[in-house]
Amino acid sequence: MGKIAVVTDSNSGITQEKGKELGVHVIPMPFYIDGELFLEDITLTQEAFYEKLASDCEISTSQPAPGEVMEFWDKLLKEYDEIVHIPMSSGLSSTCETAIMLSKDYDGKVEVVNNQRISVTQKTSVLDAVRLAKAGKSALEIKESLEAEKLEASIYITVDTLKYLKKGGRITPAAATIGTVLNLKPVLQIQGEKLDAFAKVRGWKQAKKTMLDAMEKDLLHRFGGKKMSLLAAYTCSAEEAKSWKEELEDRFPNYTIDMDPLSLSVACHIGPGALAVACAKEVDL
Template identity: 50%
Template sequence: MKTAVMTDSNSGIKPEEGEKLGVFSLSMPVIIDGKVYFEGKDIEEKEFYDSMISGKDVTSSQPSPGDVMDMWDSILENGYDEVVYIPMSSGLSASCHAAIQLSEEYDGKVQVVDNHRISVTMREAVKDAKWMADNGVSAKEIKDALEKNAYDSVIFLTVDDLKYLKKGGRITPAAATLGAVLNIKPILTTVGEKFDAIEKVRGMKKSLAKLLDYTEEFVNKTLAEKPDAEIRIGAAGTFTNDQAAEEWYNEVKERFPNVKDIYYNPLSFSICCHTGPDAVGIGVSVILRDE
């Protein structure tokens, strides 16, 4: 059986990079002042962030059923016997459950994975899936392995401006106003479901330090429970300044010198719609592949 791996741009893998990795990536739609754009296809980070900063009406959206099924059909018509599709976590969007329902029309040839990830941890799941597919693992077996490993990951996140959380109804207007006055930065986390606030600190410098502290705690706990585990760390963000992104990446590398694979990847537009520009994140994954 020849198995294809498909994801969406919430993984940070855009179509062009997907081609290099040997996976298929569906561009996620975003709506700006009523017009639909597709991430990594007809809009890139700078234009997207500028739209938010300038006050345009920006919202995320689910991919249309037609777009999802068209890509499945194209894959199956071009030499593949089955597809493993890895969308964003069902805890963050209804698009996963919608895809599961659509896949019922394909008699098992399309396996939709709900492994509760997004951004850099989702990226690692896609790479795990590709490695397994290349080694002859079936679509159903890949789905089962990824879902079993779903919660062996975490993302920590902080935001620069609370107005975007307020806009999305995640904090009250009063809390946003007070937070802005006091320079409060929330620490958010997800282990597969919605982002929850676990702490509030004053100032971005302290907030970044907390992200690293929580990440180190998770890494140490994971390695204590699974000494042979292979760890990957992805620094992430919605930086409007390339230098700031580089500085964050270097901070993460300096804090975790024993982790051999640390990289930077922008947060997806779907996350940025809720966090705004200049959010900072970090994700840890236990990988399944043997590299």
């Protein structure tokens, strides 16, 4: 059995420290803030990111430089026989496409997974990959197992402010103004490869109810009978996040809920104060 390295990027929400605990190698995602380069969880903490966001700094996401990705892989291949690389969804970034192109120079030693995941659902895929590697699967077998489940996940997000959706061009300035006056809260969804509008409701309480109802429907009907992980994420305060987790535990008492901050690449587009709930099918060994 070959020795497999599991690689992901910081979009998964896995920190460098957590990666070491899990035996996962994490490539930090680059951000440009007022023209200066920062690396997630290396030179850019969650706290610093939100401070800069609140200060109206110009923030843009980027992808790791191809040369740096190859250098990362080359270093690992001195110690491992194969690499399974799990980047964020190809529908949300060109990171995945670039990695697939680069992997063609590695004679099958690097397998890039394109399973349309981001943030907490991407993290689930990484944990599945670790389990599969421990069970003796090859990098190709792990890739095939993860891609076979690529549509077996769902994320719902609600935002506290329309400012960042307006800034990113996802809603018009007029719609943002009307929405703010009427206290409209959009509920967004990620199903597969895109971030789309799901519903518009009045107030925070109704937004949370809409997400809970949508998730219950998915678990009962869309994924009925399948073994699912239930996940929560946030860009809000720790107190609000704790309260959200408690609401989820009340609504879904048969699930253990894993909660993490939303990755900065998503937070960048939706701003602070957001809440999310997600589920992902657990891969069979």
